[in-house]
Amino acid sequence: YSQLKVLDSKKQTATTEDDVLTNKDAFEESFVKHVETTLARNMYNCDNLAAYQATSNTIRDALLIDWANTQQKQTIQDGKRVYYLSLEFLMGRAMDNALINLKSRDNTKKSLTELGFNLEDVLEQEPDAALGNGGLGRLAACFVDSLSSKNYSGWGYGLNYQYGIFKQKIVDGYQIETPDYWLKYSNPWEIMRSEIQIPVDFYGYVYEDHDPNTGKAKKIWAGGERVLAVAADFPIPGFNTDNTNNLRLWNAKPTEEFDFTKFNAGDYQQSVGAQQRAESITSVLYPNDNFESGKELRLKQQYFWVAASLHDIVRRFKKNHKNNWKKFPDQIAIQLNDTHPTLAIVELQRILVDLEDLEWNEAWNIVTKVFAYTNHTVMSEALEKWPVDLLGRLLPRHLEIIYDINFFFLKEVERKFPDDRDLLGKVSVIEENAPKSVKMAFLAIVGSHKVNGVAELHSELIKTTIFKDFVKVFGEDKFTNVTNGITPRRWLRQANPELAALIAEKLNDPNYEYLTNLGRLKKLEEFVNDDEFLKRWDIVKFNNKVRLAALVKETTGVVLDPTVLFDVQVKRIHEYKRQQLNIFAVIYRYLKIKELLSQGVSVDEIKEKYYIPKASIFGGKAAPGYYMAKTIIHLINKVGDIVNNDPEIGDLLKVVFIPDYNVSKAEIITPGSDLSNHISTAGTEASGTSNMKFALNGGLIIGTVDGANVEITREIGEENIFLFGNLAESVEDLRHKHIYEGVHIPQTLAQVFSAIESGIFGNPDEYKALIDGIKYHGDYYLVSDDFELFLAAHVKLEKVFGHHGGDASDTDHLHKWVKSAVLSVANMGFFSSDRCIDEYAEDIWNIEPLNQ
Numbered sequence: 088y089s090q091l092k093v094l095d096s097k098k099q100t101a102t103t104e105d106d107v108l109t110n111k112d113a114f115e116e117s118f119v120k121h122v123e124t125t126l127a128r129n130m131y132n133c134d135n136l137a138a139y140q141a142t143s144n145t146i147r148d149a150l151l152i153d154w155a156n157t158q159q160k161q162t163i164q165d166g167k168r169v170y171y172l173s174l175e176f177l178m179g180r181a182m183d184n185a186l187i188n189l190k191s192r193d194n195t196k197k198s199l200t201e202l203g204f205n206l207e208d209v210l211e212q213e214p215d216a217a218l219g220n221g222g223l224g225r226l227a228a229c230f231v232d233s234l235s236s237k238n239y240s241g242w243g244y245g246l247n248y249q250y251g252i253f254k255q256k257i258v259d260g261y262q263i264e265t266p267d268y269w270l271k272y273s274n275p276w277e278i279m280r281s282e283i284q285i286p287v288d289f290y291g292y293v294y295e296d297h298d299p300n301t302g303k304a305k306k307i308w309a310g311g312e313r314v315l316a317v318a319a320d321f322p323i324p325g326f327n328t329d330n331t332n333n334l335r336l337w338n339a340k341p342t343e344e345f346d347f348t349k350f351n352a353g354d355y356q357q358s359v360g361a362q363q364r365a366e367s368i369t370s371v372l373y374p375n376d377n378f379e380s381g382k383e384l385r386l387k388q389q390y391f392w393v394a395a396s397l398h399d400i401v402r403r404f405k406k407n408h409k410n411n412w413k414k415f416p417d418q419i420a421i422q423l424n425d426t427h428p429t430l431a432i433v434e435l436q437r438i439l440v441d442l443e444d445l446e447w448n449e450a451w452n453i454v455t456k457v458f459a460y461t462n463h464t465v466m467s468e469a470l471e472k473w474p475v476d477l478l479g480r481l482l483p484r485h486l487e488i489i490y491d492i493n494f495f496f497l498k499e500v501e502r503k504f505p506d507d508r509d510l511l512g513k514v515s516v517i518e519e520n521a522p523k524s525v526k527m528a529f530l531a532i533v534g535s536h537k538v539n540g541v542a543e544l545h546s547e548l549i550k551t552t553i554f555k556d557f558v559k560v561f562g563e564d565k566f567t568n569v570t571n572g573i574t575p576r577r578w579l580r581q582a583n584p585e586l587a588a589l590i591a592e593k594l595n596d597p598n599y600e601y602l603t604n605l606g607r608l609k610k611l612e613e614f615v616n617d618d619e620f621l622k623r624w625d626i627v628k629f630n631n632k633v634r635l636a637a638l639v640k641e642t643t644g645v646v647l648d649p650t651v652l653f654d655v656q657v658k659r660i661h662e663y664k665r666q667q668l669n670i671f672a673v674i675y676r677y678l679k680i681k682e683l684l685s686q687g688v689s690v691d692e693i694k695e696k697y698y699i700p701k702a703s704i705f706g707g708k709a710a711p712g713y714y715m716a717k718t719i720i721h722l723i724n725k726v727g728d729i730v731n732n733d734p735e736i737g738d739l740l741k742v743v744f745i746p747d748y749n750v751s752k753a754e755i756i757t758p759g760s761d762l763s764n765h766i767s768t769a770g771t772e773a774s775g776t777s778n779m780k781f782a783l784n785g786g787l788i789i790g791t792v793d794g795a796n797v798e799i800t801r802e803i804g805e806e807n808i809f810l811f812g813n814l815a816e817s818v819e820d821l822r823h824k825h826i827y828e829g830v831h832i833p834q835t836l837a838q839v840f841s842a843i844e845s846g847i848f849g850n851p852d853e854y855k856a857l858i859d860g861i862k863y864h865g866d867y868y869l870v871s872d873d874f875e876l877f878l879a880a881h882v883k884l885e886k887v888f889g890h891h892g893g894d895a896s897d898t899d900h901l902h903k904w905v906k907s908a909v910l911s912v913a914n915m916g917f918f919s920s921d922r923c924i925d926e927y928a929e930d931i932w933n934i935e936p937l938n939q
């Protein structure tokens with residue numbers, strides 16, 4: 088009961104809410120109060136979970152003061168605000184981030200220690216807010232952090248899923264999905280706004296009526312089903328600023344309104360049952376990444392979210408500006424994160440025309456000034472198309488408006504290009520083929536004033552491929568690029584405290600101001616020949632590798648030697664990201680090592696002359712319905728089983744698959760990598776953002792000339808990255824060649840296929856589709872073309888790493904690998920999400936930071 092003694096000896100002197108952040112006594116007093124009143128427990132049975140909740144509530148109290156002040160300041164300044172609409176916010180844990188941004192980590196750690204707790208253990212209690220699939224959702228999370236940190240007025244709007252991305256278990260090498268019920272314990276970071284309730288209608292029918300005053304015809308939508316959107320708010324603290332924005336996530340709740348037809352028919356049970364089903368709208372995140380499955384419930388989610396958000400935005404506008412609609416685009420910018428919120432364009436047009444009685448053109452003029460659209464892929468299977476039947480049944484009035492938008496748009500195109508008869512068919516928002524459907528990307532382009540890609544190469548590709556006809560119609564200026572970024576608060580300071588501290592010391596920056604001025608990393612170049620510094624740097628990396636090895640041990644049972652090359656590929660499992668290329672190369676390495684051993688070459692000689700010891704570390708989820716991705720996971724695990732248990736191999740090679748890769752695991756994995764793989768088929772990965780995280784944490788990259796790898800190379804220098812593979816411009820020809828001339832399988836890859844087919848990794852039938860896809864079905868992702876280039880890149884990089892990786896006494900290693908790592912970090916400033924937000928603010932949203 089030591090904590091009680093400590094408390095007894097304290098005078099209770101807490102004054103303001105802010106004191107809890109910097110004053111031990113104030114923290115402890117608040118902590119105890121929350122244990123006793125909020126949690127209804129006492130200090131005698133306060134476990135780590137209760138400590139987490141009491142700490143969160145304590146910090147949250149302080150955060151809410153900033154949050155209220157910010158909202159007041161933003162209202163008074165009455166400037167333009169941006170709303171970031173995203174169906175995914177992959178936030179991860181909130182507490183450590185809040186402690187860092189609020190500068191309260193030291194005080195909290197000390198206070199908790201006095202109370203008998205360990206901060207790290209307490210932080211571990213928090214479940215990840217895993218409301219996203221991968222890069223797209225994590226980008227949204229980084230963006231809200233930057234909006235607050237850079238003093239913008241910017242809100243996020245999304246859905247408060249009861250179940251986030253599934254939890255992944257690996258059983259006998261197979262992925263098993265289990266539900267992520269993350270709200271099992273109450274979530275201290277969400278503030279339920281039960282008073283903010285917005286009715287959202289679905290189904291029903293449209294009829295025409297006449298305005299009693301003007302006699303004008305008017306469309307009325309009589310909805311058939313009503314659901315309430317109830318707000319849950321998540322305050323988003325900025326770093327080194329009081330600016331605290333809001334992330335508003337909607338919950339679906341039943342209305343109290345009753346289906347009286349059913350009720351009167353005596354069917355009380357059914358009437359209640361239908362209402363209960365309302366909640367299913369926000370119950371689960373769709374687990375697909377870069378893929379659209381076209382389910383009705385998904386479309387319901389989209390409209391529910393969009394309708395609630397827009398009514399909230401419009402209501403807030405009207406409070407200050409009444410019906411002065413001309414001002415609307417001066418006050419409001421809305422960013423569409425992919426096409427998921429495209430119905431917002433239609434909904435705003437409906438609000439203005441049907442509910443607010445504006446003329447069509449006047450309304451449309453406002454709408455197109457407000458919206459901007461970010462595209463995140465060129466892959467056709469990920470481009471949303473909603474069947475006209477489904478859309479018209481769920482949202483009959485919206486379908487009419489879409490047809491009208493398309494009609495007026497095509498009329499304009501015809502006027503501009505009277506001689507181009509094909510053009511109308513190419514840019515129509517409606518696809519006439521069965522099933523007739525609405526192309527959401529086209530609708531998003533037509534309804535927005537700017538369209539951006541997420542890395543230079545990607546932004547060029549969308550202009551020359553999927554959207555080229557729109558460049559003709561609207562001109563080049565509508566299409567722009569904003570290269571993605573990541574928040575250095577979470578991805579450097581939080582994930583890699585030792586490296587962040589070393590950098591702060593070298594930059595003479597005890598307050599870590601470089602975290603909001605990431606260009607200052609450049610100064611690290613001055614120390615690239617300082618042996619003392621390089622050694623310290625290498626020790627930090629080594630410590631992070633020890634931490635990663637502990638995670639691997641805990642989750643897979645496999646023991647890794649932290650001095651070997653840690654070769655990491657963690658991201659969603661997808662054929663285009665090519666984990667299969669990586670595991671095939673691992674198999675090749677294993678076969679070669681076995682061959683050398685069988686020829687009597689000793690392990691030491693192999694390490695010296697052929698293969699340095701390395702651990703291949705994989706992680707990532709496959710969409711539950713994606714057979715090929717699941718096959719790849721199974722192969723990786725089976726290869727691990729064989730290699731890791733082969734007594735001849737020892738530490739020469741290890742292969743592990745870390746289950747349930749998520750944000751909090753990424754915070755451990757990223758700093759612990761020597762080398763990470765970003766090896767998508769050129770032209771397929773729009774940007775990638777984990778490449779940025781690894782490079783910012785002093786890991787080198789092996790990658791293809793794709794997405795943001797191109798710009799990372801430009802920034803850090805091509806001598807500090809290992810690029811390989813065919814270029815995007817050759818991909819189409821190669822695919823064509825595969826189909827018309829057959830796929831050439833190089834000898835090396837053929838050996839790998841034979842080994843798999845021999846059954847050493849289990850029943851070869853299980854891998855048949857994977858191999859046949861390459862050999863006989865056109866090798867769409869160009870594994871055969873890039874395989875030997877990948878092997879060659881490895882030969883080159885392993886020479887640089889040397890066989891004493893992590894040993895700070897090896898000067899050769901220090902002088903090549905570590906220098907490259909330092910030079911990478913020094914030149915990664917560009918990839919701060921703060922820079923992205925500034926670019927969006929300036930080029931797309933036309934907003935300025937608030938005066939503090």
Ligand code: GPV
Pocket residue numbers: 220221222223224226375376377378425463464469541571772773774775776794
């Ligand atoms: I579309 N992205 C994603 O995570 N999910 C999706 O459904 C779609 C795109 C990703 C891209 O694949 C990455 O290249 C990109 O870095 C990320 O979005 C953020 O722009």
